[in-house]
Amino acid sequence: MARSLGRIFRGFQSLGSLAFMKSELNNPSANLSLKSMVQELPSLFSSNPRDFSLPNSSWGTEMRQLYEHYNSQCEAVTDGGEEQGGLWKRLPSYNRSLKYAAAGVYLSKIIQSKARLFTRNIREPGAAFEYAVFVNKKEQRCVCIFQAGHLLEGPPGNVHGGAIATMIDTVTGTHACVHSGFVMTANLNINYCSPIPLGSTVLIESSVDKKEGRKTYISCKVTSTDGTKLHTEATALFVSVSVSHLLKG
Amino acid sequence: MARSLGRIFRGFQSLGSLAFMKSELNNPSANLSLKSMVQELPSLFSSNPRDFSLPNSSWGTEMRQLYEHYNSQCEAVTDGGEEQGGLWKRLPSYNRSLKYAAAGVYLSKIIQSKARLFTRNIREPGAAFEYAVFVNKKEQRCVCIFQAGHLLEGPPGNVHGGAIATMIDTVTGTHACVHSGFVMTANLNINYCSPIPLGSTVLIESSVDKKEGRKTYISCKVTSTDGTKLHTEATALFVSVSVSHLLKG
Numbered sequence: 001m002a003r004s005l006g007r008i009f010r011g012f013q014s015l016g017s018l019a020f021m022k023s024e025l026n027n028p029s030a031n032l033s034l035k036s037m038v039q040e041l042p043s044l045f046s047s048n049p050r051d052f053s054l055p056n057s058s059w060g061t062e063m064r065q066l067y068e069h070y071n072s073q074c075e076a077v078t079d080g081g082e083e084q085g086g087l088w089k090r091l092p093s094y095n096r097s098l099k100y101a102a103a104g105v106y107l108s109k110i111i112q113s114k115a116r117l118f119t120r121n122i123r124e125p126g127a128a129f130e131y132a133v134f135v136n137k138k139e140q141r142c143v144c145i146f147q148a149g150h151l152l153e154g155p156p157g158n159v160h161g162g163a164i165a166t167m168i169d170t171v172t173g174t175h176a177c178v179h180s181g182f183v184m185t186a187n188l189n190i191n192y193c194s195p196i197p198l199g200s201t202v203l204i205e206s207s208v209d210k211k212e213g214r215k216t217y218i219s220c221k222v223t224s225t226d227g228t229k230l231h232t233e234a235t236a237l238f239v240s241v242s243v244s245h246l247l248k249g
Numbered sequence: 250m251a252r253s254l255g256r257i258f259r260g261f262q263s264l265g266s267l268a269f270m271k272s273e274l275n276n277p278s279a280n281l282s283l284k285s286m287v288q289e290l291p292s293l294f295s296s297n298p299r300d301f302s303l304p305n306s307s308w309g310t311e312m313r314q315l316y317e318h319y320n321s322q323c324e325a326v327t328d329g330g331e332e333q334g335g336l337w338k339r340l341p342s343y344n345r346s347l348k349y350a351a352a353g354v355y356l357s358k359i360i361q362s363k364a365r366l367f368t369r370n371i372r373e374p375g376a377a378f379e380y381a382v383f384v385n386k387k388e389q390r391c392v393c394i395f396q397a398g399h400l401l402e403g404p405p406g407n408v409h410g411g412a413i414a415t416m417i418d419t420v421t422g423t424h425a426c427v428h429s430g431f432v433m434t435a436n437l438n439i440n441y442c443s444p445i446p447l448g449s450t451v452l453i454e455s456s457v458d459k460k461e462g463r464k465t466y467i468s469c470k471v472t473s474t475d476g477t478k479l480h481t482e483a484t485a486l487f488v489s490v491s492v493s494h495l496l497k498g
Contacts, residue, residue: 096402111448114376114399118409121377121400127363128370150363151370153345154418160367161422161434162415169403169410185410189438199360 053093053133058126059147062201062225066145070134088134088143091174095120119170127151129163131204133171135178142175144204146222148196158195164222165190167204168234172218175206176238180216183238190234201225214240302342302382307375308396311450311474315394319383337383337392340423344369368419376400378412380453382420384427391424393453395471397445407444413471414439416453417483421467424455425487429465432487439483450474463489 055067075086095116122128130147146167154160169188176183196202202222209217215237222232304316324335344365371377379396395416403409418437425432445451451471458466464486471481 108448111399112406115402115406115447116400118401118403118412121402122371150360151365152367153364153370154367155433157361157364160415161418161437162411163367165414165418165437165439166409166411169414173410184404185441187438187440188410188414189436190414191436192434198364199357 049094049096051092052095052120053090053131056125056130058130058149060199060201063130063145063147066201066203066225067132070132070143070145074134087138088136091133091135093120093131093133119166122149122151129167131167131170133174135175137178140179140208142171142178142206144171144206145201145225146204147201148198150198153198155195158197161190161192164192164196164232168220168222168232168236171204172206172220172234172236173238175208175218176216176236179208180211180238180240182242183216183240185236186215186239187237188234189236190232192232193230196222196231202231203227209235216240298343298345300341301344301369302339302380305374305379307379307398309448309450312379312394312396315450315452315474316381319381319392319394323383336387337385340382340384342369342380342382368415371398371400378416380416380419382423384424386427389428389457391420391427391455393420393455394450394474395453396450397447399447402447404444407446410439410441413441413445413481417469417471417481417485420453421455421469421483421485422487424457424467425465425485428457429460429487429489431491432465432489434485435464435488436486437483438485439481441481442479445471445480451480452476458484465489 055064059067070088071090073086074088074090075083077083119129119131126147127149128151130149131144133142133144135142144167148159148163152159152163154163165188168190169185172188173183173185203225204220204222206218206220209219211217216239218236218238220234220236221230222234223230304313308316319337320339322335323337323339324332326332368378368380375396376398377400379398380393382391382393384391393416397408397412401408401412403412414437417439418434421437422432422434452474453469453471455467455469458468460466465488467485467487469483469485470479471483472479
């Protein structure tokens with residue numbers, strides 16, 4: 001029970017959006033428990049949450065160009081709510097997803113009310129994780145454009161290995177969730193090849209290797225924006241979980 | 250060159266202290282390049298940096314008790330600067346170690362001046378990573394007491410997998426540095442077993458598995474404070490690097 005409780009909400013934290021999940025209801029591959037749970041959920045979000053994956057003044061030229069590159073290929077939504085065309089879909093990102101979920105354990109009211117998603121816990125634009133995730137379902141690929149802020153330092157002048165692991169967990173977890181519904185991370189295996197200087201922009205690309213029963217295997221590379229330099233490579237294993245009982249705490 | 254530049258300062262970031270390195274000069278196993286480099290370093294630190302590994306008002310009962318448990322077994326330093334007795338040694342932790350090091354790449358002056366260690370980038374006590382690392386050289390063990398703040402959320406109510414990876418990288422990197430001098434992380438392989446609720450205190454224990462040439466292998470477990478519940482287990486590989494040329498940029 002405890003094992004299944006914790007990481008099950010990766011979909012919420014990574015995709016960050018009940019709206020996204022509702023759009024998933026039109027996806028035949030979305031599993032039934034996800035569908036029923038979302039349909040039964042009360043309104044758990046504040047009325048106008050900030051989408052942190054939109055461009056802001058801290059974004060450098062590379063971030064803006066890459067954003068435009070992928071965003072221009074994204075599907076459009078008509079006034080009637082229908083999705084039309086586009087190879088890619090940008091996923092919104094909030095700093096808290098299910099603010100009343102207690103994950104089945106006792107948490108103080110203070111912690112519950114103040115908790116924020118780790119990758120979005122600093123509001124100063126450009127100081128920490130600036131990123132946007134795009135998914136290409138046909139090719140079973142995800143691309144994340146990531147600009148590393150000055151508060152992510154590990155080795156002087158470069159990004160901390162834990163911050164890189166955090167982004168890999170976020171991107172592969174998002175991808176696994178898009179592919180397989182709710183999942184929890186079972187393993188991350190990360191090879192660090194070359195450092196990422198603070199302030200730079202990199203690409204994080206993931207692909208689905210295989211799905212075996214409840215297991216989804218994802219691989220991931222972090223490269224320079226032109227793809228010529230490999231910074232980090234990783235594999236990740238996610239396990240699908242049933243979630244309908246989790247919101248009952 | 251680039252590969253060796255980035256993660257080489259793990260010693261600085263993890264141990265966080267030139268003072269610690271100077272104490273290492275009395276250690277016959279410290280390599281010559283480290284010794285000469287430290288002796289040649291100018292004063293790179295502010296006069297009274299805050300040691301973040303000391304107890305503060307946010308620490309809960311478990312953190313305080315564990316801190317006292319290990320701290321009471323720590324070696325004492327005489328007025329003459331000599332170390333006496335004690336199984337354990339507490340390692341200080343700062344939010345920036347070498348603030349003028351450029352890691353061989355161009356960084357803007359703004360980024361250089363504002364950069365902060367990822368695990369110490371939030372000054373609000375208790376909000377993020379609260380931890381203290383103790384090392385036991387005789388037993389080749391490290392123990393880290395870690396209290397997870399509300400800004401580390403991943404799955405609602407629980408710590409983000411990337412935040413757990415960050416602590417594992419920090420503790421194993423510190424341990425490898427104590428054991429082998431300057432190192433860079435080459436691999437982290439992490440198995441997530443059960444979630445860590447926000448606000449809780451856990452133990453992170455590492456041990457040296459073997460050293461083969463430039464490679465140091467460390468294993469690590471994250472458990473409940475009584476050791477009965479396994480949250481995460483990991484292996485880490487670090488590679489020793491020569492550092493004397495790095496400060497030249």
